[in-house]
Amino acid sequence: MAEPQHSAVTVLGLGAMGGALANGLLKRGLPVTVWNRSPDKAEALVEQGATFIPDLSAAIGASPVTIMCLSDHAACMSVLNGKAIAAAAGRTLIQLSTITSAESRELASRMAAASVRYLDGQILAYPDDILEARANLVCSGPPEVFNEHAATLRAMAGNVYHVGASHGAAPSFAKAHDSFSLGCYLSLLQGAAMCASSGVDLRAWSDYNLRYLSSGNLGREMAILADQTITRSYDEGLGATMNVWRGAAIKIVEECRTAGANVAHLDSLLALMDKSIAAGAGEKEIGVLFEQMTAK
Numbered sequence: 001m002a003e004p005q006h007s008a009v010t011v012l013g014l015g016a017m018g019g020a021l022a023n024g025l026l027k028r029g030l031p032v033t034v035w036n037r038s039p040d041k042a043e044a045l046v047e048q049g050a051t052f053i054p055d056l057s058a059a060i061g062a063s064p065v066t067i068m069c070l071s072d073h074a075a076c077m078s079v080l081n082g083k084a085i086a087a088a089a090g091r092t093l094i095q096l097s098t099i100t101s102a103e104s105r106e107l108a109s110r111m112a113a114a115s116v117r118y119l120d121g122q123i124l125a126y127p128d129d130i131l132e133a134r135a136n137l138v139c140s141g142p143p144e145v146f147n148e149h150a151a152t153l154r155a156m157a158g159n160v161y162h163v164g165a166s167h168g169a170a171p172s173f174a175k176a177h178d179s180f181s182l183g184c185y186l187s188l189l190q191g192a193a194m195c196a197s198s199g200v201d202l203r204a205w206s207d208y209n210l211r212y213l214s215s216g217n218l219g220r221e222m223a224i225l226a227d228q229t230i231t232r233s234y235d236e237g238l239g240a241t242m243n244v245w246r247g248a249a250i251k252i253v254e255e256c257r258t259a260g261a262n263v264a265h266l267d268s269l270l271a272l273m274d275k276s277i278a279a280g281a282g283e284k285e286i287g288v289l290f291e292q293m294t295a296k
């Protein structure tokens with residue numbers, strides 16, 4: 001089935017990210033209407049072809065789809081007043097500000113009550129990635145609404161994924177992504193701190209990690225772990241048991257303490273491993289930690 005074509009778009013919020021979204025749409029040749037609380041931020045976009053409408057309801061009424069990118073949930077709730085929602089009735093609102101899943105559900109029910117078609121989206125990228133159409137954008141909400149606007153979202157952002165029909169799925173997914181990124185960043189920095197404290201060349205540490213990433217080995221290990229969480233079976237895969245990994249973790253902590261490097265996050269990891277082993281998982285693969293993390 002042919003994918004629906006791009007549509008005219010109104011962008012609410014022209015900060016660093018909202019401005020990049022509007023810019024990206026203009027670069028891809030779409031008709032763009034813009035609105036911002038502080039009108040001066042629209043000037044550069046108008047020079048590039050956008051139409052600035054200072055009245056919020058009129059701006060929403062100018063396009064079949066409105067993309068909103070404000071600071072936070074409170075800003076979205078204050079902007080979406082009765083008049084603005086009435087203007088959006090029968091149209092689509094795509095909410096891209098960073099919010100939680102509970103906040104998204106609150107917005108979705110407010111929009112449903114006013115017959116506004118609503119999609120969540122969370123941007124997992126920086127403004128420059130939008131401008132180059134290489135950003136990752138995760139969306140959730142009714143699949144038929146997503147499919148209708150997927151071409152426009154792809155033109156604007158690059159890589160667009162629908163991660164669930166229920167409102168709130170995209171914010172949950174995005175938090176999981178951020179947690180993954182932060183965990184990776186923390187681990188790289190922790191390793192660098194250990195190397196620095198014991199006089200290991202930081203360039204050697206960096207080069208090694210870049211090779212580890214590009215070799216595909218880490219990707220293969222992640223795929224095995226991810227499969228363990230899906231199947232919830234932890235008897236084989238990577239080839240090392242929880243007991244073996246706990247021994248390695250103790251040695252990492254020892255090494256850090258000797259080098260005077262911080263061990264706070266490793267203490268939490270050890271506590272999680274101990275709980276898992278106490279629950280009888282010592283001879284399972286390390287993916288079994290997932291059971292402790294999801295235990296009520």
Ligand code: NAP
Pocket residue numbers: 013014015016017018019036037038041069070071072074075078079096097098099123124125126127
């Ligand atoms: P920003 O540059 O600080 O812009 C904030 C925007 O929100 C401005 O348009 C501002 O309007 C508007 N705003 C704030 N409070 C408002 C209110 N009460 N009523 C009306 N408008 C209000 O922030 P940003 O970087 O564009 O980020 C916007 C969203 O994108 C955030 O949720 C952020 O987490 C998300 N995001 C940003 C990035 C990034 O790298 N920048 C990456 C991923 C996701 P004024 O101009 O009038 O102040």
